[in-house]
Amino acid sequence: MADPESRWGEEPFFCEEAGYAASYAYARLLGERADLHQALGPARAEWEPDMGEDFDFDDDAETHRGLPRLAALLLGPVAD
Numbered sequence: 376m377a378d379p380e381s382r383w384g385e386e387p388f389f390c391e392e393a394g395y396a397a398s399y400a401y402a403r404l405l406g407e408r409a410d411l412h413q414a415l416g417p418a419r420a421e422w423e424p425d426m427g428e429d430f431d432f433d434d435d436a437e438t439h440r441g442l443p444r445l446a447a448l449l450l451g452p453v454a455d
Contacts, residue, residue, distance in 0.1 A: 401411040431437050439446040439453050446453075 398411040401414070402408075430441060435446070435450055435454065438450060
């Protein structure tokens, strides 16, 4: 087996080419002209991801309310 680091470097999960693995496999299985994103298009249009509540990480007060222990470590005490 070839050394995976020789092709992708030390962190293969951050390699852009690795991100397209499913698309490459789909095209290889169904032919060069097959497009995974086009095939998934209708299903992806119906799916709306739940990104959770809005949170402004640049607002120190909101960070202290939402993540109090982490904010205390990184931002220091709450400013009044």
